[in-house]
């Protein structure tokens with residue numbers, strides 16, 4: 001039985017990856033942090049199910065090298081997936097030093113513990129399309145130069161290079177997955193897609209009046225998280241370590257995401273005004289449902305991301321499965337259920 005160790009198991013991707021690896025017969029160990037309030041909603045359905053006796057949790061933190069090296073020494077996993085991060089780009093401007101420590105130095109801490117292990121351990125690094133930032137090419141691939149635009153993206157760029165460096169210097173099986181945005185009903189509530197779908201569910205239930213956003217013109221390549229964790233696993237099953245882009249190949253504005261999400265709830269949005277004064281109105285009754293606030297603008301923005309995952313298709317046989325419209329439908333419907341039931345269990 002293969003043993004996997006996942007950092008960030010309580011996060012969106014960690015929870016889907018744990019499910020995937022359990023179905024493939026792995027013993028899965030997830031790193032969890034001590035928190036004053038339990039934050040394990042995304043993995044509750046896994047560890048409360050007696051059938052998942054191969055799922056185990058272990059306390060730790062990416063800021064604690066002695067803890068990480070102790071875990072690698074004790075567990076001797078076959079595969080390590082480093083998904084832990086302060087992953088919010090906007091918030092990284094508020095806490096740049098912490099973000100660099102966890103996202104950047106945290107990756108070296110883990111790589112170094114793996115380097116010292118007697119076992120040949122495969123390592124997956126959760127790299128990000130944010131490293132392309134102020135893009136040098138219209139469509140970004142593994143060969144596109146980096147131009148990071150936030151403390152988060154600068155830290156991910158460092159983590160990318162240190163992963164590649166450990167691969168070349170110490171012959172580690174270390175792979176970077178350069179993943180474009182991927183979403184799901186388990187997405188954190190302060191990322192733009194989930195903020196939109198949850199707000200719409202609350203608006204139609206009468207629990208919220210309006211949705212306030214930042215840059216409506218930003219464009220992203222949005223996929224569906226369960227499709228992407230399959231790609232992470234494939235990278236570690238390949239016969240040699242390498243770097244791969246996972247993306248849908250399409251790009252859409254935040255504005256489009258808002259319009260399509262409201263459409264699922266049979267509401268048509270009409271836009272009026274410009275910049276911070278722009279509003280989105282319910283066409284049928286004139287209610288203001290969307291506002292813009294400069295509070296959500298970033299000091300330096302990534303205007304557009306659009307990925308080319310041809311290499312992952314050719315080498316790994318990985319392809320995006322879920323369309324933009326299907327993703328929106330899944331998220332809006334899940335949030336409508338969530339708000340209706342309240343005692344929502346992540347699916």
Ligand code: NAP
Pocket residue numbers: 007008009010011012013014031032033035039060061062063082083084085086087088102126127128129178179180181182183188
């Ligand atoms: P997420 O939902 O924000 O989850 C982040 C995870 O990291 C959580 O389990 C969190 O634990 C953990 N974590 C944060 N700080 C930590 C620390 N100091 N020590 C240990 N664990 C810590 O992120 P995600 O969307 O699943 O993304 C997974 C990874 O992929 C992240 O590295 C992210 O930067 C990267 N990525 C994501 C996307 C995307 O679109 N989702 C795209 C490209 C790359 P708590 O639950 O305790 O906070």
Ligand code: G4F
Pocket residue numbers: 087088089090127128129130179180181182190191192193195212213214215216218219220254296297298301302305
């Ligand atoms: O949903 P976002 O916060 O995601 P962002 O910044 O693209 O980062 C996510 O994807 C990266 C991969 O490219 C990951 F590496 C990273 O960890 C994270 O998962 O923002 C998307 C866009 C931005 O341009 C932002 O300015 O939406 C814009 N936006 C507009 N209004 C907003 C809002 N973003 C947020 N979070 N909240 C708003 O109200």
